Amino acid sequence: MKLVAAKVPISTVWTGPDAPRDVDAPATAEQPDVAAWAKSMDRESRLGLHGRTLSQLLFAEPVLVRSERDGWSEISAPWQPSSGDELGYRGWVPSSHLGELPGSATDPVAVTVPTAPLLSEPAVGAPVMTLSFGTVLASVEHADGYTRVATPDGGSGWLANDVLRVVGEPSTPEDRLRLGALFLGLEYLWGGTSAYGLDCSGLTHTVSRVLGLRIPRDAHDQADTLENIPIDDAQPGDLYFFARPGKPVHHVGFVSATGMLHASETGKRLEDEPLPDERRRMLVAAARF
Known part of the structure; x- marks a missing residue:
């Protein structure tokens, strides 16, 4: 196995090389356009992702390549813990989406807004690409309100400081709800971990990543791994x-003052709502970070 990194803004992880459909071509292209892909799909197309997509990798996220076949790489994603593979969440991505790990650097920073331009130079540089919320990069230097970050294949780029958070900074339950609320109204996407679509555990996992908390990718693993608390003791910022x-x-969803902030299901949008009776009858556990 070799350790590499995603070199595109978002690479969707599939169950196998044969899983993508014609409608999924924008997501599997050498330079994927996940925004266009998400916009192109109706509810039926999104439902068809069940059993096809698993998760998503964000720019510079490290992965282990386990095997390669016909232009595809079988990978494990160590930043996405999973009970299914001790090396991390497992699936397939186009090999063209992978590159060499970024060079050595320190002080990781995370993108805290839905999307942010990566620039070739501070302030006046041309955008190199658009990065998604949740992207974590190692910083190299700081200058005039911008941070230079290391990127795959030996490159670097600049991000405005006001779109970044130092991953190691302490966080609060209010931070989790504030960041989750950025995506109110976003359409649910099975396997989504990006600003263009999230599933329920993708929301809680990606928000946690921004705050320096590496939790499992899937809801059942989150429930098994995090500190369980009595349901009646749950406070805003905890998990249901x-x-x-x-x-x-x-x-899974974030406990909120209203009830729960969550990515509900295919065909619906991320919402902060009181718990309906049907949902409350299925509430089985709560956890605290």
Whole structure:
């Protein structure tokens, strides 16, 4: 196995090289356009992602390549812990989406806004690409309100300081809700971990990543790994978990003053709403970071 990194802003992780459909071509292109892909899909197309997509990699995220076939790489993503693979979440991505790890640097920073331009030079530089919320990069230097970050294949770029957060800074429950609320109204996307679409555990995982907390990718693993607390003790910023009788946890959301901030399901949008009776009947656990 070799350790590499995603060199495109967002690389969708698939169940196999044959999983993508014609409608998924923008997501699998050498230079993927995930925004256009998400915009092009209707509800039926999004439902068809079940059993096809697994997760997403963000720019510069490290991955282990396990095997390669027909222009595709089987990978494990160590930043996305999973009970299914001790090396990290496992799936397939186009090999063209992968490059060499960024050079050595320090003080990781995370993008805290939905999207941010990566510039070739501070302030006046041309945008190199648009990065998604949740992207974590190692900083190299700071100058005049900008931070230079290391990028794959030996490159670097600049980001405005006002779109970044130092990953190691302490965070609060209010930070989790504030960042999650950035995506109110965003359409649910199975396997999504980016600003163009999130699923339920993608929301909680990616917000946690920005705040320097590496939690599992899937809801059932989050429930098994995080510190469980009595449901009645849950406070805003904690997590609620849901399961049907005799089944594993299938849904997660942030506890909020209203009820729950969550990415509900395909066909719906991220919302902050009171818990309806049907959902409350499936509430089985709560956890605190």
